[in-house]
Amino acid sequence: MKIKISLFLMFFFSIITFAQKTVSGVVTDEDGVAIPSASVTVEEPGKDAILAYGITNSKGEYKVTFSSSESNVDLKVKAFNQRPQTKQITNSNQNISFKLQPEATEIKEVKLKTKIITSRGDTIAYDLKAFDSKSDRTLADVMKKIPGIEVKADGTIMYQGNAINKFYVEGKDLMEGGYGTISNSLPKDAVAKVEVMENHQPVKMLQGKIPSDAAAINIKLKKSVTMTGRGEVxxxxxxxxxxxxxxxxxxxxxxxxxxxxxxxxxxxxxxxxxxxxxxxxxSWEGRRGNASQNSxxxxxxxxxxxxxxxxxxxxxxxxxxxxxxxxxxxxxxxxxxxxxxxxxxxxxxxxxxxxxxxxxxxxxxxxxxxxxxxxxxxxxxxxxxxxxxxxxxxxxxxxxxxxxxxxxxxxxxxxxxxxxxxxxxxxxxxxxxxxxxxxxxxxxxxxxxxxxxxxxxxxxxxxxxxxxxxxxxxxxxxxxxxxxxxxxxxxxxxxxxxxxxxxxxxxxxxxxxxxxxxxxxxxxxxxxxxxxxxxxxxxxxxxxxxxxxxxxxxxxxxxxxxxxxxxxxxxxxxxxxxxxxxxxxxxxxxxxxxxxxxxxxxxxxxxxxxxxxxxxxxxxxxxxxxxxxxxxxxxxxxxxxxxxxxxxxxxxxxxxxxxxxxxxxxxxxxxxxxxxxxxxxxxxxxxxxxxxxxxxxxxxxxxxxxxxxxxxxxxxxxxxxxxxxxxxxxxxxxxxxxxxxxxxxxxxxxxxxxxxxxxxxxxxxxxxxxxxxxxxxxxxxxxxxxxxxxxxxxxxxxxxxxxxxxxxxxxxxxxxxxxxxxxxxxxxxxxxxxxxxxxxxxxxxxxxxxxxxxxxxxxxxxxxxxxxxxxxxxxxxxxxxxxxxxxxxxxxxxxxxxxx
Missing domain, CATH: 2.40.170 (Maltoporin; Chain A)
Structure with missing residues (x-):
């Protein structure tokens, strides 16, 4: 068993250390004012495939970590009303900053198109409408079709193969773990998005201090006050x-x-x-469990x-x-x-x-x-x-x-x-x-x-x-x-x-x-x-x-x-x-x-x-x-x-x-x-x-x-x-x-x-x-x-x-x-x-x-x-x-x- 564990640890550390490089910097306009919410992507030259991406914060700062076998990569920055900029950089750790030039864009026609899957930090949001079919009626019906999510026969929701630790509706944990009633009976038409919060620590005092390896689900409703439900006779x-x-x-x-x-x-x-x-x-919340008999x-x-x-x-x-x-x-x-x-x-x-x-x-x-x-x-x-x-x-x-x-x-x-x-x-x-x-x-x-x-x-x-x-x-x-x-x-x-x-x-x-x-x-x-x-x-x-x-x-x-x-x-x-x-x-x-x-x-x-x-x-x-x-x-x-x-x-x-x-x-x-x-x-x-x-x-x-x-x-x-x-x-x-x-x-x-x-x-x-x-x-x-x-x-x-x-x-x-x-x-x-x-x-x-x-x-x-x-x-x-x-x-x- 020791040999197997050692081989696995060697495999693990070889994965996380292979060709990992980090590029960071600041994105500003021509006057040196920070540009927030600019997108920064790393791509291999000549290939239309994104290796990694990041979003600048309120100070215009970004940090992107990537892996590539190429000697050079393209670093691209895009921001609203700014001219996109691309720099070819060496495949190494470095600090690269951008000063973007203004560029007004004439918009002939506006089409609002919602992305079906979006990511921000540790939260991935799924647009429920993109995954449902005409035969679906409830939240569980649609969630079974979302990539990365599995709904088991007993109602357990799995994300990336592991059970979730919390199920929220608008950030509130009403069901305290017994969420099958909601997922099986909440009409899909009442739901706007399904959010997966990765590495979710449910105790707010511990967030950023005590990490978690489990994910949580949060249901975003279309209305702030929702009276709904499902019936069948x-x-x-x-x-x-x-x-x-x-x-x-x-x-x-x-x-x-x-x-x-x-x-x-x-x-x-x-x-x-x-x-x-x-x-x-x-476990910081105390003990939870299903009451059972000593049979x-x-x-x-x-x-x-x-x-x-x-x-x-x-x-x-x-x-x-x-x-x-x-x-x-x-x-x-x-x-x-x-x-x-x-x-x-x-x-x-x-x-x-x-x-x-x-x-x-x-x-x-x-x-x-x-x-x-x-x-x-x-x-x-x-x-x-x-x-x-x-x-x-x-x-x-x-x-x-x-x-x-x-x-x-x-x-x-x-x-x-x-x-x-x-x-x-x-x-x-x-x-x-x-x-x-x-x-x-x-x-x-x-x-x-x-x-x-x-x-x-x-x-x-x-x-x-x-x-x-x-x-x-x-x-x-x-x-x-x-x-x-x-x-x-x-x-x-x-x-x-x-x-x-x-x-x-x-x-x-x-x-x-x-x-x-x-x-x-x-x-x-x-x-x-x-x-x-x-x-x-x-x-x-x-x-x-x-x-x-x-x-x-x-x-x-x-x-x-x-x-x-x-x-x-x-x-x-x-x-x-x-x-x-x-x-x-x-x-x-x-x-x-x-x-x-x-x-x-x-x-x-x-x-x-x-x-x-x-x-x-x-x-x-x-x-x-x-x-x-x-x-x-x-x-x-x-x-x-x-x-x-x-x-x-x-x-x-x-x-x-x-x-x-x-x-x-x-x-x-x-x-x-x-x-x-x-x-x-x-x-x-x-x-x-x-x-x-x-x-x-x-x-x-x-x-x-x-x-x-x-x-x-x-x-x-x-x-x-x-x-x-x-x-x-x-x-x-x-x-x-x-x-x-x-x-x-x-x-x-x-x-x-x-x-x-x-x-x-x-x-x-x-x-x-x-x-x-x-x-x-x-x-x-x-x-x-x-x-x-x-x-x-x-x-x-x-x-x-x-x-x-x-x-x-x-x-x-x-x-x-x-x-x-x-x-x-x-x-x-x-x-x-x-x-x-x-x-x-x-x-x-x-x-x-x-x-x-x-x-x-x-x-x-x-x-x-x-x-x-x-x-x-x-x-x-x-x-x-x-x-x-x-x-x-x-x-x-x-x-x-x-x-x-």
């Missing part, structure tokens, strides 16, 4: 009767913003995740196909959310935000799987029919001040879950068929409060942060009848099956109470672009776990006694980590650097008197991280990063009693095992190119990571696929090498956006299965292509495709699989206000001689009442009425062939409209 027939309702009114002004959202459907559209936090801001117990789950969700999701969902922001002071520095959402969702899922176990040379299968019930409520209250002379943010969050899962299971093997009903009840209460404030003190800044989290999880798993379980247990060093009594019930109870706190204080000193931030802090967490398994056996074959402490846990897991660190940050026009050098004093203790657990660990760790970025030649950015981290396990690796985490088998921990220790190291680098002058965007990178563990997972699997998972003390490692790249370009002349992506991942790891040591190696390659075109007035096309190759080698099986996916949408506009749509999803997979081809086709007709901005749509989905999806999966020692239930053919009629 639909009904249709399939099995059962279908409905779809979406109502999302919005309001934006300088002092207030709000979004209300109600969505319900049973036609396979996943709307309940729109409120998930997908933009996490800056230790679960029923056996039907498989999910790698298809668009609408193809397979049998749902009945109601999702309601409200977001409100207002300024509460005259200076408009203080903001009050309230966010709340409620989800009620019922999902049905079904699949059948046939498994071949190459290690044991056995075959078995199973069929699961699931019903998942989600019932959750979340509320937030947020106070924020984000000003140049002070920062304060307090977020209080409450979440309540009343979830439940059900499964009807059927398993078969050489011994015959078995049927079982499975149920999990899982209520959870959760409370968090995050506080962060930065106080100016003379020329310094003092940052105080506090985080408190309390959560209570209570879960129960029931299996009826218990003899459905063919769970292996070790008896006299051999593997046998627990003989449950016929007609009995197996019951696993679980409860865990968690308290987590984190407090820190730091002070920042800034001098000549450098910022030093020494910090002290302490993290404390305690988990109290109680579990009990209850079942009845026949009492033969040495059956286990479930009344023994072996099947109970009463564990207290405590972790205290005082820490001291120094943050080092630097920023100027070309360089950005931020690093953190912490020393952690880890103290961990696990106690369970009934199971004779008394483990402790006291260890000092050094976990530095660093990121450095260099901007050069106006369009390029090169960056490198590295970090070391330590993980000492958690309560899930410290208990010693058996826990039936799922009907697939017990999880077992050894009371004599030490506390797990994992040391991870990673390093990587990246080269970016984004040129708004020719609409070309490019990024490529490489990353290597390695983690070493002191415990190794050991699974004992019987011929029916049930298992017992233990952990033994044995050093093992996992290493992953990832190479990726993306290039995209917008062709204005043809109104076409195209991009190509590539990703290769190579992973090696170790595992024990039925006492066989397995050295597993996986190599995966993915090639992607995206294309959209709006050149013709009568047609628009959107096409996304990916091709994947995976190779697995582990001594038990050496296999190769291939996959191909594409999504095609073609819209025809035969007459004004009439749209015909054709949709084609294709998903193919190959394993040896076995090939699966799954094609899905949809048709739509839409009439637009243009003056009222109302659309009437009739859509026929899954025309071929394909009812199942087939897939092959490779696991450690098995190959699984799975058939999954899909939504049948269905027809929907919808009315879609803007609120204003």
């Amino acid at each position: 639909g009904s249709g027939f399939g099995d059962p009767w279908l409905w779809n309702v979406k109502l999302t009114p919005m309001f934006f002004s300088k002092k207030q913003q709000w979004v209300l959202n109600y969505k319900t459907n049973n036609m396979g559209e996943q709307v309940e995740n729109e409120g998930n936090i997908i933009g996490f801001g800056s 230790w117990l679960g029923v056996e789950n039907a498989s999910v196909p790698n298809l668009p969700v609408r193809r397979y999701l049998f749902n009945n969902v109601h999702y309601l959310s409200a977001n409100y922001l207002t300024n509460i002071d005259k200076k408009q520095e203080w903001e009050l935000k309230t966010n709340a959402n409620y989800t009620n969702n019922a999902v049905e899922r079904e699949s059948t799987t046939y498994v071949t176990d190459f290690q044991q040379k056995t075959e078995y299968g199973y069929k699961f029919l699931n019903n998942f019930y989600t019932d959750k409520l979340k509320g937030e209250l947020i106070f924020t001040k984000n000003a140049k002379k002070g920062f304060f943010k307090n977020v209080t969050t409450f979440s309540q879950f009343w979830n439940a899962d059900r499964a009807d299971a059927n398993r078969w093997d050489v011994s015959g068929n078995r049927y079982g009903n499975q149920a999990v009840q899982s209520p959870t209460s959760s409370f968090q409060n995050s506080l962060s404030t930065i106080i100016p003190w003379k020329e310094k800044m003092v940052n105080l942060k506090s985080y408190i989290n309390y959560q209570d999880d209570n879960q129960t798993l029931q299996i009826t009848p218990a003899e459905y379980l063919k769970i292996p247990f070790i008896q006299n060093s051999s593997l046998t099956t627990i003989p449950f009594a016929p007609g009995s019930i197996a019951l696993q109870n679980y409860r865990m109470k968690t308290l987590e706190t984190s407090h820190s204080a730091n002070i920042s000193f800034t001098t000549k672009g450098w910022t030093f931030t020494p910090q002290v802090g302490v993290d404390f967490s305690t988990d109290k776990l109680t579990t009990n398994f209850d079942g009845t056996t026949t009492g033969v074959n040495g059956a286990p006694d479930f009344n023994s402490p072996l099947y109970d846990n009463a564990l207290k897991f405590t972790e205290i980590t005082p820490s001291a660190s120094v943050g080092i940050n630097y920023k100027n026009d070309a360089w950005s650097l931020f690093s953190n050098i912490p020393v952690n004093f880890n103290s961990i203790k696990a106690e369970d008197p009934t199971r004779n657990v008394n483990k402790s660990l006291n260890k000092t760790t050094f976990t530095p991280n660093i990121f450095v970025q260099y901007s050069f030649a106006s369009f390029f950015k090169a960056s490198a990063s590295g970090n070391i981290s330590n993980n000492f396990g958690d309560i899930q690796t410290a208990y010693a009693g058996y826990i039936l985490t799922s009907p697939g088998g017990f999880n077992v921990m050894n009371a004599n095992n030490p506390i797990p220790q994992t040391t991870s190291k990673s390093a990587g680098g990246r080269l970016e190119y984004r040129n708004p002058l020719n609409n070309l965007f490019f990024n490529a990178g490489y990353r290597v990571s390695n983690s070493k563990n002191n415990l190794l997972a050991s699974s004992r699997v019987n011929s029916s696929g049930f298992s017992v998972i233990e952990y033994i003390e044995s050093e093992n490692s996992r290493e992953t090498n990832t190479l990726y790249g993306e290039i995209g370009k917008y062709f204005p002349k043809f109104k076409t956006n195209a991009s190509v992506t590539f990703n290769q991942s190579n992973t090696t790891s170790q595992q024990l299965r039925n006492n066989d040591f397995i050295d597993n190696k996986n190599v995966g390659n993915t090639l992607g292509f995206k294309f959209n075109n709006t050149y013709f007035s009568w047609m628009s096309v959107d096409f996304n495709a990916s091709k994947g190759w995976t190779k697995q080698e582990n001594g038990i099986q050496n296999n190769k699989t291939e996959s191909y996916n594409h999504n095609l949408s073609v819209f025809f506009y035969p007459m004004e206000n009439h749209t015909l749509g054709f949709y084609w999803d294709q998903i193919n997979s190959n394993f040896g001689d076995t090939k699966y081809k799954n094609a899905f086709y949809d048709l739509s007709y839409q009439f637009s009442w243009a003056s009222k901005k109302i659309d009437f749509e009739l859509k026929w989905m899954n025309i071929a009425n394909r009812k199942v999806f087939e897939r092959i999966d490779l696991n450690l020692a098995t190959v699984s062939q799975t058939t999954m239930q899909l939504r049948p053919s269905q027809v929907m009629f919808s009315v879609k409209f803007n609120f204003k």
